[in-house]
Amino acid sequence: MHRTGELYGQFQTLEQQKESATLGMWVFLITEILFFGGLFMAYTVNRHAFPTAFGVGGNMLDLNLGFFNTIVLIASSFTMAMSVWSAQTSRRKAVPAWLVATLILGSAFLGIKVVEYKQKFDHHLIPGHNFDVTYCSRNKVACGLNDKEVADEQKEIREGIEAERAPGASEQEATVALNAHAQLYFSLYFGMTGLHALHMIIGAGLLLWLIFEGFKGRFDANYNTPVENIGLYWHFVDIVWIFLFPLLYLINRHLA
Amino acid sequence: MSEHSEHIVSPKIYATILIALLVGTVVTVYAAKVDLGRWNIVLALTIAVTKMTLVILFFMHGKYSSRRTKLIIASGFFWLAIMLVLTLADYTTRHPEPSRSQLAPVLELQSHPSSALAA
Numbered sequence: 001m002h003r004t005g006e007l008y009g010q011f012q013t014l015e016q017q018k019e020s021a022t023l024g025m026w027v028f029l030i031t032e033i034l035f036f037g038g039l040f041m042a043y044t045v046n047r048h049a050f051p052t053a054f055g056v057g058g059n060m061l062d063l064n065l066g067f068f069n070t071i072v073l074i075a076s077s078f079t080m081a082m083s084v085w086s087a088q089t090s091r092r093k094a095v096p097a098w099l100v101a102t103l104i105l106g107s108a109f110l111g112i113k114v115v116e117y118k119q120k121f122d123h124h125l126i127p128g129h130n131f132d133v134t135y136c137s138r139n140k141v142a143c144g145l146n147d148k149e150v151a152d153e154q155k156e157i158r159e160g161i162e163a164e165r166a167p168g169a170s171e172q173e174a175t176v177a178l179n180a181h182a183q184l185y186f187s188l189y190f191g192m193t194g195l196h197a198l199h200m201i202i203g204a205g206l207l208l209w210l211i212f213e214g215f216k217g218r219f220d221a222n223y224n225t226p227v228e229n230i231g232l233y234w235h236f237v238d239i240v241w242i243f244l245f246p247l248l249y250l251i252n253r254h255l256a
Numbered sequence: 257m258s259e260h261s262e263h264i265v266s267p268k269i270y271a272t273i274l275i276a277l278l279v280g281t282v283v284t285v286y287a288a289k290v291d292l293g294r295w296n297i298v299l300a301l302t303i304a305v306t307k308m309t310l311v312i313l314f315f316m317h318g319k320y321s322s323r324r325t326k327l328i329i330a331s332g333f334f335w336l337a338i339m340l341v342l343t344l345a346d347y348t349t350r351h352p353e354p355s356r357s358q359l360a361p362v363l364e365l366q367s368h369p370s371s372a373l374a375a
Contacts, residue, residue: 022325023328078315246300
């Protein structure tokens, strides 16, 4: 590990060295854009094919938790940006303080995600053998729904079944179709939010290292490339969520 | 002191962007509950793209990067666009293969000696 602000032999100036690091980080982020892009592509194609089932699935997510998590993640991007600023202006003690704030907010996001996943587990919305999109419309106590909520849920399921009904198909066949396509939605939901959460966990690990080094006073105006580049990564993960939130949580709220 | 010419973005700008992003989030949630038909998704994505642009330009210092870095950033979205546009072009224009019964009259025509020669 080289020491702060040291110039490597292959670079002529520190400025060039720093720009190369930023450029390299962006090239990595492009591969990440395309990595997530494939999932967004799969989502778009399937939502286009099964709009009703995707709407029913989307409205089963907890909007309040999703909204709160969006706020938490945006705030963590701000604290991350502030730690970069602290490093650039040589406020050595502020760097780890802002990083700790970022880590706390990032952990809060993941904690809320755990609550959401648990809720989906209780509601039989984990893709697999026990997946049942109609579960909450039939078990209001288990899902903690009040009378109005369960009536809304039943109405939405009924409309979903009607929309999925092929000409001449029975109600049962239509229910099976709705269940299968809603399962597709939840597979994408867990795939996309899961991959996003994995990036958050990796980001939290990187933050821990930055905090450790930051407390040693390592980052200042001369040397702050790791703070800057991990910051870029953190903001990228924030951007992914900025798209996941409307696509997964908000698509059919106006029909709910 | 190093010879950095890096641009330092002030906390004031960061705070402004934070507020803009929070406002955008609140607006997108309320807009989602209003029935705008097919425009709901358009509005939601417009707000998301705006928020992303703010994050890239200011939090990620895109606005203050070198032209080379800007080119790299733009190329990422260009490749993403290639994937989205070409794939969707396929999905929106591909039709189910015609069945044999639909092809039958054509096959019959082709097997007819005179029409085959005429073609």
